[in-house]
Amino acid sequence: MEKAIKRSKLKMSTQDAIWGYVFLSPWILGMIFFTGGPIIASLILSFCDWDLITPPKIIGFGNFIKMFSDSRFLNSMFNTFYYTVFSVPIGIIGSIMVALLMNQKWKTVRLLRTIYYLPSVTAGVASAIIWMWLLNPDFGLINYGLSLLGVTGPKWMADEVWAKPAIIIMSLWGVGGNMIIYLAGLQGIPRQLYEAADIDGAGMVDKFRYVTLPMLTPVIFFNLIMSVVASFQIFTQVYVLTGGQGGPADSTLVMVLYIYQQAFKFHNMGYASAIAWILFIIILIFTLLQFKIAGGWVHYEGELKK
């Protein structure tokens, strides 16, 4: 009797396992054909010279050595870092500040949230075109606004120095997406903590410094990683604003745009794969680095969560 139950249980669990794999099968197939396979293929390609027409030729580390003397590649890496270094911290601080404002109990706060969130949904070609017009040196609203403050605005996308800041400013229009995440984080902070701080006579600044900020660090950490990954992959905005060139004078040539140009304009598939791998490794290093230093500043307080 006992044996029979055991057997049927075993049978059940084998059957369960089979069903489990059946349900997983679409992902497993997709993983093999569209993700895993291509990753391995691209790793192999990065050691090859390939123009899509003649068969790939293995050239060892040739592509990686070439990068160090390719000034356009080095420039694209610099531009990508420049964009990330400025857009990520400014974006995070900006979205936290907006989230703090949107966490107030005002009657119109829902409308305000909608307004701040909206631009992050319209991200893409259309919003890049709007910015092309806003950044117009002679008739754009930005330079008009600056002229009201008595400042003569720069030529933005027509100026090597100002093209990158222009794209950073444009990226800030989309802080609403992260703002919503912080808002949810703020609303998840237990009210008792603030009540306790009140009893201790804490002011607004103290409450932010010792309650809000520490409780928000897990969300900031999550956002930091996602923002860094996303900013290393910036492409559409630059492509639209510069007509796929990364101009003026390569000043907005970012890594993904360079990969695109190498692959689909110059048909250097091997070289493009090698750059893609470098990008992947940079993202990986940054992510691991952030996890490593996270212990120092990210505050997990499991007991306090309801």
Next chain:
Amino acid sequence: MAKKSAGFFESQKLQAGITSWILYIIAWCGAIVFVIPLVWMITTSLKAPDQIFTNPPKWLPYSQLFLTYETKILARNDGKIKLTTDADGTKRIDLGGYSHVIPAIAELKVRKNDRVVKGDVIATIPAKGKVGIIEKANKTKIITITDKTGRLIKEFQISEDTKAVVKDGDTVSEGDKIADVWPQWSNYAKAWAPKALDETFTKYLMNTLIITITGIIGVLLSSTFVAYGFARFKFPYRDELFLIMVSTMMIPAQVTMIPNFFLFKSLGWIDTFAPLIVPTFFGGGAFNIFLMRQFLMTIPTELDEAAKIDGCNYLQIFWIILVPLVKPAMATTAIFGFVYNWNDFMNPLIYLNSTSNYTLALGLQTFTTMYGTNYDLMMAASTIVLLPILIIFFFGQRFFIEGVATSGLKG
């Protein structure tokens, strides 16, 4: 701790109230800055060409057209009149290096060799004229102002959205209003079917809808299906597979882009929608599976077991019991899938070549390369592309905001 006096408490309350008001004002100022680009897009899209490049900028797409011209031509220098006449009747008066152009319509008030001083009237143009309106085939009109003898004083070309306030045969004086320049709705028709492109936005819209809708169906079906496997079954290597799946989220798309391009090329899928649609049916993206699995974990297993006792197999449990329960999560996934597909630029750019297959994003980008300085038409085209997103956003706001909040926090 020392007890605070009532007065102190009151002032603290007052202070908090003032702070709240200041923050409120800051919040609204910021909101205005955030909404201006969209407002600016819409007003520019309705402007007539001469309302766009103005400094300071014009906020409203409305202006009035006046009949303005100088009725008197004044001498800009002292001297003796030197007169020459061109073949078309235009006269030129030279006064100590300053050349005055006197149109044929003008009546000369001075004669050759007359002495004039700066500011003297040397010619006059009739201050009154007769209106003539010529309607052209493309719905634009030409308004002419002629003098008694039928010679042209001035002419205006106005678009179909500009309403003339004068009629054919009217007499008008210098300074009178000729027309109201209302919002140029015709910009939208021009942007929708651009003359410089082979395709209209109807084609791009249809292509985008096909890709977006089938893509969303693929994502919803396959991500829920796979998530069910991860959430409800025990099998060897399940947790390892789940970890692999989550870690694939870190891989930038550019790494797999080139081999995938080659794969789709060898399948003959380049310049078809297949590379954009087929992969969605194979898992629908790690993030979506993750989201669905988290949601399924919150649904009690008792329902599954009850159904099992009733003789349902796993496929039936999935379809009849669980799919209806995960609908809220599906709505979030669908809405984000919609936004993602609608805005996606890189994949269509790589896989679609012929303009008849272009999506809205690609079509819009091509549009800007052809109409680089026609900001009125570019903004109209951008509005066309953004409008569906804006509409979906206003109706599905709840799903957006709740969706981001839950997915963001759980990730």
